[in-house]
Amino acid sequence: MVDPTTLTLNHFLLLGAVLFAVGLYGALARRNAVIVLMSIELMFNGVNVTLLGFSRYIASSAPLLGQIFAIFIITVAAAEAAVGLAIIIAVYRDRKTIQLDDIHLMKW
Amino acid sequence: MIQYAWLIPVLPLAAFAIIAFVTRPWRRVSGWVAVAGILGALALALPTFWETLAGARVERTLDWLTLATGGVGVSPSLAGAGGGAQDPALHSAGAAQVAGGAQALALQVGFQVDPLTAVMLLVVTSVSFLVIFYSQGYMHGDPGYSRYFAFISLFCMSMLGLVLANSLLALYIFWELVGLCSYLLIGFYYQKPEAAAAAKKAFLVTRLGDFGLLAGILLLWSRAGTLEFTRLEQMISAGQFDPAFLSLVGVLIFCGAVGKSAQFPLHVWLPDAMEGPTPVSALIHAATMVAAGVYLVARTFPIFEAGSYSLTVVMAVGAFTAIFAASMALVNNDIKRVMAYSTVSQLGYMFLALGVGARGAAVFHLMNHAFFKALLFLAAGSVIHALGSQDLRFMGGLRGRMKITSTTMLIAALSLSGFPLLTSGFWSKDEILAAAYAKGEYLVFGVALLTAFLTAFYMFRAWFLAFWGEPRWESPQQSGISAQQAVPGAQHSAPTTQHHGSGVHESPWMMAAPLVILAIPSILSGFWGSPLAGGGGFASFLEGQAEATELNVWVMAASALVALGGIYLAWLMYGKRSLSPARVSAALWPVYQILIHRYWVDELYNGFVRIAVLGVAEGLRLFDVYVVDGAVNGVASMTRAASSTLRQFQTGRLQNYGWAMYAGAIAIAVVTIAAQMSR
Numbered sequence A: 001m002v003d004p005t006t007l008t009l010n011h012f013l014l015l016g017a018v019l020f021a022v023g024l025y026g027a028l029a030r031r032n033a034v035i036v037l038m039s040i041e042l043m044f045n046g047v048n049v050t051l052l053g054f055s056r057y058i059a060s061s062a063p064l065l066g067q068i069f070a071i072f073i074i075t076v077a078a079a080e081a082a083v084g085l086a087i088i089i090a091v092y093r094d095r096k097t098i099q100l101d102d103i104h105l106m107k108w
Numbered sequence B: 001m002i003q004y005a006w007l008i009p010v011l012p013l014a015a016f017a018i019i020a021f022v023t024r025p026w027r028r029v030s031g032w033v034a035v036a037g038i039l040g041a042l043a044l045a046l047p048t049f050w051e052t053l054a055g056a057r058v059e060r061t062l063d064w065l066t067l068a069t070g071g072v073g074v075s076p077s078l079a080g081a082g083g084g085a086q087d088p089a090l091h092s093a094g095a096a097q098v099a100g101g102a103q104a105l106a107l108q109v110g111f112q113v114d115p116l117t118a119v120m121l122l123v124v125t126s127v128s129f130l131v132i133f134y135s136q137g138y139m140h141g142d143p144g145y146s147r148y149f150a151f152i153s154l155f156c157m158s159m160l161g162l163v164l165a166n167s168l169l170a171l172y173i174f175w176e177l178v179g180l181c182s183y184l185l186i187g188f189y190y191q192k193p194e195a196a197a198a199a200k201k202a203f204l205v206t207r208l209g210d211f212g213l214l215a216g217i218l219l220l221w222s223r224a225g226t227l228e229f230t231r232l233e234q235m236i237s238a239g240q241f242d243p244a245f246l247s248l249v250g251v252l253i254f255c256g257a258v259g260k261s262a263q264f265p266l267h268v269w270l271p272d273a274m275e276g277p278t279p280v281s282a283l284i285h286a287a288t289m290v291a292a293g294v295y296l297v298a299r300t301f302p303i304f305e306a307g308s309y310s311l312t313v314v315m316a317v318g319a320f321t322a323i324f325a326a327s328m329a330l331v332n333n334d335i336k337r338v339m340a341y342s343t344v345s346q347l348g349y350m351f352l353a354l355g356v357g358a359r360g361a362a363v364f365h366l367m368n369h370a371f372f373k374a375l376l377f378l379a380a381g382s383v384i385h386a387l388g389s390q391d392l393r394f395m396g397g398l399r400g401r402m403k404i405t406s407t408t409m410l411i412a413a414l415s416l417s418g419f420p421l422l423t424s425g426f427w428s429k430d431e432i433l434a435a436a437y438a439k440g441e442y443l444v445f446g447v448a449l450l451t452a453f454l455t456a457f458y459m460f461r462a463w464f465l466a467f468w469g470e471p472r473w474e475s476p477q478q479s480g481i482s483a484q485q486a487v488p489g490a491q492h493s494a495p496t497t498q499h500h501g502s503g504v505h506e507s508p509w510m511m512a513a514p515l516v517i518l519a520i521p522s523i524l525s526g527f528w529g530s531p532l533a534g535g536g537g538f539a540s541f542l543e544g545q546a547e548a549t550e551l552n553v554w555v556m557a558a559s560a561l562v563a564l565g566g567i568y569l570a571w572l573m574y575g576k577r578s579l580s581p582a583r584v585s586a587a588l589w590p591v592y593q594i595l596i597h598r599y600w601v602d603e604l605y606n607g608f609v610r611i612a613v614l615g616v617a618e619g620l621r622l623f624d625v626y627v628v629d630g631a632v633n634g635v636a637s638m639t640r641a642a643s644s645t646l647r648q649f650q651t652g653r654l655q656n657y658g659w660a661m662y663a664g665a666i667a668i669a670v671v672t673i674a675a676q677m678s679r
Helices: A009-029 A033-057 A065-095 B007-021 B027-053 B115-138 B145-164 B168-185 B195-225 B230-236 B245-262 B271-275 B280-286 B289-299 B300-305 B310-327 B337-357 B359-389 B405-416 B424-439 B440-465 B509-528 B533-535 B537-543 B555-577 B581-588 B589-596 B598-648 B654-678
Strands: B058-067 B072-074 B106-113
Touching: A033 A065, A033 B598, B007 B027, B007 B106, B007 B115, B007 B145, B027 B115, B027 B145, B058 B589, B106 B145, B106 B168, B106 B195, B106 B230, B106 B509, B115 B145, B115 B280, B115 B289, B115 B359, B115 B509, B145 B280, B145 B289, B168 B195, B168 B245, B168 B271, B168 B280, B195 B230, B195 B245, B195 B300, B230 B300, B245 B271, B245 B289, B245 B310, B245 B440, B271 B280, B271 B337, B280 B289, B280 B337, B280 B359, B289 B300, B289 B337, B289 B359, B300 B310, B300 B359, B300 B440, B310 B337, B310 B555, B310 B598, B337 B359, B337 B424, B337 B440, B359 B424, B359 B509, B359 B537, B405 B424, B405 B440, B405 B509, B405 B555, B424 B555, B440 B555, B555 B581, B581 B589, B589 B598
Parallel strands: none
Antiparallel strands: B058 B072, B058 B106
């Protein structure tokens, strides 16, 4: 029987899956570009949690590998967020909206 | 001089080019350019003729197209027989490469001068010259003056090329060219709907016959591998083809002649062709082009002679057409149409002669006919020019006012009727009759004799109506023309006002001079072939050997008798008026109705076209609209329906695609996990 007070790999995986799913829903269902961007960050973090969990419980021969991986992802995500927000601001200045449905000049 | 015979058609062609590209705005210059072109041709044709008479012959051939198996090679001398004749590649016919069986098929064109060609050259150039000269007077003041002379020069080139051609291929090319010129000149007054329709009709009807000619040429080519007349003649005399094949080829070639020479059943275009200017009728539709059919059969005569039944076909068609057309000429009131039917009838006479094997007599009659029929048309043109009408019912009494016209036309009419001993028409007609009689074709002989009677009658009916009696052109209302006498299709135009009263006078010298000149051969050309010329006459010149011309006094007497009888009957009815034409036509009412409606042939053809051709066309139209278009449109609308359904998936929203992507990923995951679990 698993002790509910101790952390296991499944806890990490469950948290990661929940974060990823919430982020996925946000990225696909919401129409506000900022929220979509935030949701994508959330998906990154879901992945990060999963990586940390694997690093802690499975890859004991290289204990820091997963964490380094996560740090890289955070770095990239930060850069991506900066670029994404810059694009959103630029679009907003031009179009006065950040509703994805209204940004369709290039469609067809 | 005979070596330069190829220059003869080149000169009118040059005249055509000069008029078309240079002198078009200066009308009088155009007329003189055309005269100069044909005069040059005449000046070349005369020595050519004399040299041929002295025994000279020439034939030149050059390769035109070489159809190799690997591809089509065009020899540099594409310019044609005339222009390229000086080419060093030129070689004599004997050295011409054999095309049959070899890998490369060489199409050759060239020219030849033999007695038949020489006679035709002489006839065509002399009649053309006189007609073109005359046209300067006749077409005076016409807005299309330059165009007229350009076309008629083009025609002269085509016709001269046709008679010079030494192979069926070259002949066919010029054959179509004269057809084109005929079309252009019939439709010269193209603003007039009747003229445009007549041009179209002439072109289409002759095309019908030309199709047969083309089929015959191709058939002959497939078997013989050459189309040169001399080579074909050698092969035929060597017995290389079987008679049934030659008969088929002959009949197919004859189809072309039937179309061009307006023989039954394709005779319908020629009377309508009278819509063209009268000199055109004289030149193209009386003297030269329509005789091209006779020339074609005479030229390919060895084929017909060796065939088993082709000559019989020629004879039957010719004899039937001769009497059929002559009967329609009896009642027509349009002076030009009377002569058009007369031409059809006389051409039938020539085919009849060919059919009984008398090639010499046929060509002899062709030559004489060209002279006197051209004269008849030009004289008629002179009358029309003076009067502004071509309806015989509005003429009469012109004898005193137009002495030259009436006298020359009388000479031509006598010649056409075959007035005994003095006229050319008598000698050639007599020769044809004698040939038919000697061949034992008594039915054909009888038909020909009856036709000769009818010919004399209708010709003098026209002449008396035009030149004798009271003038009817001053008050057309009083001439007692009832509606029932109206001829369908004929022109009813009353004389135009400008020519009323004493304004009717003889035509200018430009028109009168050719009439006088043409009257000379109308009488004299016949003596060349008459028994008076002895064994060295026309037929022996043409055939290259002396023919035993037996003098059949009985035939000659019969021929003379019917001619005089016809003239006398016409005199009684229309000259002396002791026999009322109205009473005769009333007594023969059914016959009169048939004749005046021209046997309803035109109506029959129109009905056939309307029912059969238009019916089939309508069926095909429906097939096209509903089946062909239906299939195409069906495919299109199916595609469009499919696409309008499928495009719903392409929203262009990235998030929708994201949904689909993740749904797919989840589906794959579920399947994979399920597969793992079930293991």
